[in-house]
Amino acid sequence: MAEKSLRTIIIGAGMAGMLAGIKLLERGETDFVIYEKGASAGGTWRENTYPGLACDTPAHSYSYSFALNPEWSAFYAPGTEIKAYFEGIAQRYGLLPYIRFNTEIERCDWRDGRWHVTTKAGDTDSSDILVAASGVLHHPSVPAIPGLEDFERPWFHSARWDHSVPLDGKRIGVIGNGSTGVQIVSALAKRAARLVHFQRSPQWIMPCPDLQYTEAEKQAFRDDPEKIEAVRNGPDAAARKARFTAAIIDMDSPELSEIQEIVEKNLEESIRDPELKEKLRPNYRAACKRMIFSAHYYNAVQEPTVFLENKAIERVEATGIRMKDGTFHELDVLAVATGFDVGKFVRPMKFYGEGGMDLDEFWKKGPRAYYAVTIPHFPNLCLLNGPTGPVGNFSLIDIAEKQWAYFEQLVDLVRSGQAKAVAPTEAALETYEAARNKDAMRTVFASGCSSWYLDANGVPQVWPWSYDHFVEVMRAPDLSDYALVA
Secondary structure, eight states, X not given: OOOOOOOEEEEOOSHHHHHXXXXXHXXXXXXXXXXXXXXXXXXXXXXXXXXXXXXXXXXXXXXXXXXXXXXXXXXXXXXXXXXXXXXXXXXXXXXXXXXXXXXXXXXXXXXXXXXXXXXXXXXXXXXXXXXXXXXXXXXXXXXXXXXXXXXXXXXXXXXXXXXXXXXXXXXXXXXXXSHHHHHHHHHHTTTOSEEEEEOSSOOOEEOOOOOBOOHHHHHHHHHOHHHHHHHHHSHHXXXXXXXXHXXXXXXXXXXXXXXXXXXXXXXXXXXXXXXXXXXXXXXXXXXXXXXXXXXXXXXXXXXXXXXXXXXXXXXXXXXXXXXXXXXXXEOSEEEEOOOBOTTOTTTTSEEEOXXXXXHHHHTTTOOOOXXXXXXXXXXXXXXXXXXXXXXXXXXXXXXXXXXXXXXXHHHHHHHTTSOSEEXXXXXXXXXXXXXXXXXXXXXXXXXXXXXXXXXXXXXXXXXXXXXXXXXXXXXXXOGGGEEEEO
């Protein structure tokens, strides 16, 4: 039987959406479109441009396996280079003619055996396959601090950085001390006249190398791609991945104890002032929150221009921030580095599946997907880096590549005519969720801290198993867990 020609709609021209497009082109398929709400490709690397932006995954691992990049300037690449990498990928692989920029999808309806999408402008399109690659880190979370809108000087979320605002010699406030806040403070400590870092709870800092690649090293990467593979998957990389994975999935593991020793030693040996050291000491275990990797933060926070404020904020006033103890910090600029609303995933888009099933209703107890990729009652739909995937565990590119290879095997059933539509059963999802929830409570994320990994019931919405298990389940779908519509 000849393969059926399928049309695919992809939502998002970030890392995962471009991956899907490239893989379709590799198959010789050209009947697809990528809808992108922004003006260019790159996803989160287009939207985030704050000072100090870098990836906390080694650059050679944060690359497509089929598009290794010998030109990375550093072991941890700056955001500008990552953005350029993805923009270059879009050109190199011929994706640009397939991307509809400045086009935001409003709703997606499964009707008459196809997906029908509607843009915010009212335009419509339809397809056999729908890929939601809208990412996780794209809905800025702005804290409900009283008076924030009353601040009369420039303020902005870190993902909406206003580069027209001068920073040198200014009094700068940074709210939030996740990876973003730590990177911003590290970058601005010596530029500001005074920088106040507002810290709600301390973070453990994992030391990491500030390794810049020399021209000779880059030439070696160009001449021998195996040297790149050694950085990606060699013994050192494999050992780091194994240690970190073991530490995450078992809070009683010796690997987590080892990481705890490393971060405690980093704090003890890096911070000179005893009072500051205690302000920076968390009261929870390492890796309970997303691990912070930084070569510079502990030095930056000890600069004479930097003040670490760990007391509670009362309100924002016209010219600064008032603390609950009465302290007032006058500021010229305020950066809010408080992360993203990670529970939204594809929302605010509306999705309606079989029989008009409302995804918001299906997710009323929280976002969930079978092995983070597919959803019951929403046939022929793929979520790349969807709910409960290994977002905090491994390289997101590696995850997306394996998820796409998994989903393509389901699409092959439709291409070959074995099925018109494919979706997991509710029973399969419930079995998966029961096992995942049980094992999630053994992970370090459940060891006693507040973080964006936890749902309303305190259960980590994470992948609680090993990397090897992820590879194994992504190798091929278990078709007994799927409903095939003939």
